[in-house]
Amino acid sequence: MAQSEQEILDGLAEIVNEETGLSTDSVQSDKSFTEDLDIDSLSMMTIVVNAEERFGVRIPDDEVKNLTTVGDAVAFIAKNQS
């Protein structure tokens, strides 16, 4: 069943927390993964793969570079989840 954007944001925050140790509160829609959260490219890929599994979406490698902010990722997942 499709999840709401808030549910996706909460789930994504947990995934980011597990990979980086950042608090879930710091993972807000307007935050940039690289600039604000200091997440490097390999951690980003780990987050992407874990998000694919959790939300049942496929996030192609070419798409990852377009996910600049947490909100971008939430919107992509919301649009593409089955």
Add this chain to the structure above:
Amino acid sequence: MSPLSPKGTGVLTETTGAAHARILGVGGYRPERVVPNSEVIDKIDSSDEWIRERSGIISRRFAAPDETVVDMSEHATREALAMAGLEAGQIDAVIVATVTHPYQTPGAAPILADRLGIQGAAFDISAACAGYCHGIALANDMVRGGSAQHVLVVGVEKLSDFTDPYDRGTAFIFGDGAGAAIVGPSDTPAIGPTVWGSDGSQWKTISQRDSWIETREKKIDFPAITMAGQSVFRWAVWGMAPVAQKALDAAGVRAEDLDAFIPHQANMRIIDAMIKQLKLPEDIAVARDIAETANTSAASIPLATERMLREGEAPHGGLALQIGFGAGLVYAAQVVVLP
């Protein structure tokens, strides 16, 4: 006119080989010059800390300008022969895995064989960072099939010649070196089934930047090796951990039975993530030669093996799971008994 019929008078003889094969000795060669991160950071606007965080690499070795892949292979081979207790004359086949022998033709293997006084079969294989494990698979089948008794398998790279020092994605990753193994007959099983395969749809993920023809026609710079790091990371961790598990299953052993895990030394982050995905028990020694050797492609697994044995991290006669993966994309994994 009726179709030709074969004469049918000749009956072929087939060879039969040893019941089993094993790695009888390994050797490694690390070029003399140590290149710390501080030497590569200026050209990629980076820092020692940045490189360590992203790769676990502290330093690498670069071969001397006039030092060739054949030179490095010879050093590693002499060490492997010594461990195996064999003379070069007892080797009847030479396989060199490399992507940095700078001659399109001929291969490096015949030149190496000549250096060692070997006149047996000698050929190169192009399977990038998985080349050594491909070579072990071939050598195992050759010894068991009877086409050779003692096979020399070398993984060697002089990646410093094929790296763009200004490319932020690769300049800090690669290093030079050679590793060698001698595969020969055994009374007991000592090389498990190889689990191998490819995904050529991703061939551009790790590739020479331009073909030799494009380089000539467009008069462009020497085509260094490029890599899409994120894509490689995804494939290496989530694609290769199941392959490693399949190699364990095919060999009929459990992760708990291993004495060592020796993955291709691509990146410390890949190694750590693979261990997590594989749920490898904590007491199993893991090769981390990358810290001081960087990624030496085909040479990385035999170099790491040689180091683990020399430093007492893994026991002679122990079981090791080795997995190579790289440009192609191609991969090969097998469980082996350490020499």
